[in-house]
Amino acid sequence: MLSTSAPSDPVIEGKLYDGVTAHPHAVRVAVAGGRLELSHDGGWSDSIDAGQLKRIEAGPSLLRLGRSDLPGWRLLLPADAEPGLAGLLGKRERYGRWIDRIGLIPALVAGAAITVVVVVVGYAAPAWIAPHVPMSWERDVGGAIVGDFGTLRCRDAKGQQALEALVERVAPGATHGPDAIKIAALDVPAFNAAALPGGYIVVF
């Protein structure tokens, strides 16, 4: 069977920075066998695998390429060389790898859906979770906060009885049983009261 070779790929004039010095080298660039072939008037040449090449953001008149294995290596080509190199370079990275993979609109829709779910769950979660928190956990938290008041807490037995009697007048039976309200007086120069987790009430 007779065959003819494909027309040879055009040679593109470019500028190369080798990443070692800032000195620019004039190079000729061609595509052959899925690789980028570079040559220089001085006899130097190089062949770069397509997988090592990456596009780098550049102005509208320029195609700027880098190498993943050589930081600072840059090949500058005229922008109109891009169609000829499209097979080597793959898709242009725009928004970030994940978003480029699924597309902007699907990413926005998916992101918006996740955002709505997070906001709704975040808003409603306390009401869902609170009834399932064991009273013993609440007692531990409340006890820790009351414990933080240290020596400010009034520990006089008669005073404590008077306070509990006050609670009993407002809510009979509230100071007895497993979910009993525990009331404490604090010696703080302020008139206030606060309800704490675990059925604790502190009166200032």
Place this chain on the structure above:
Amino acid sequence: MDALTTAAAAGDSRAIRFTGTWREYLPIAITNALLIVCTLGIYRFWATARQRRYLWSRTHFIDDSLEWTGTGKEMFIGFIIVMCVLGPFFLFIQFLFPALLVRGKAEAAFGIFTLFYIALIYLGGFARFRALRYRLSRTFWHGIRGGSNNPGWNYGGEYLGRILLAAMTMWIVYPWAATRLWNSRWNAMSFGPLEFRAHLDAEGLKGRWALIYAAPLAMFLFVFAGIAGLGASGTASGGFSIWHIVIFVGILFYLAIPLATLHWYAKYFRHAAEATKLGDLEFGFDATTLQWLGLFLGNLGLAIVTLGFGLTYWGYRNWVFMVRHLHVYGTIDVAELTQSTTHAPREAEGFADAFDVGAL
């Protein structure tokens, strides 16, 4: 030898110039804003990287554009790392402070609170240094990058010392502190093998700094004179005129000091650029106070008129402003500009993000 000569001049012959347009940037601004909203803000790291890639690539220096190689992923990871370090620290202080206070140990509580703020100032200075180092390490020109081998721990200490000293003197010595810190920061940086050299001093900056103190003083004298005048004429007795004076004082107070500070910073940046060199390159910056004011008011107006969308253009406008007013003079030998051997940091701008000291 490839010696490129640069000269600052008008139009396209300027050594550094911006070649982008707001229309070209618009798709980036819109998609960045949408993606940030739809990802609960997480995309902002990738948005910053996209913005910088565009801005750097449209900034032409002599014969080639700059290039930003930082990624959103590394900035996101940097932020997470810093949050993991600082989060427990903040949480600990948050519980420790009230616990000490309610136990009646107010001295210990305020002592720890003071130490906490001192640590924050130290970390703020450290963050500023690291942000500059990171940005230089991700900025390429002709395939060469900048950076620094200095980790910035000492700079954090120097920053803390100078800021505390300035605070102790009611900020009177702040111009000296700011200029020394500028020098310390830039003298630790390099681009390729070339080291930045900064020798900024407070000469020529003290007068404008004094204006910051003089402005409110003059304002109060003016108002007291007004009150005295009103009292003499008897028109202040109705109360209406006194309210006018209160509003007038408020407006002036919030205008006089910020304007005087801006006036100082305008000159500070001009002096700082002139006092900084890179190899044989010298710098200049020509933005006046009015031009800075135009930038800030423009940013504010843009955000108001566009109902907030204009915020996405602040970074663009700030960068363009800096580039348009920056001048570079001198020559650079590209054959001798070799690759930087400095360590390329991995933690991106986590600390700068945490302390909100990022410029862009």
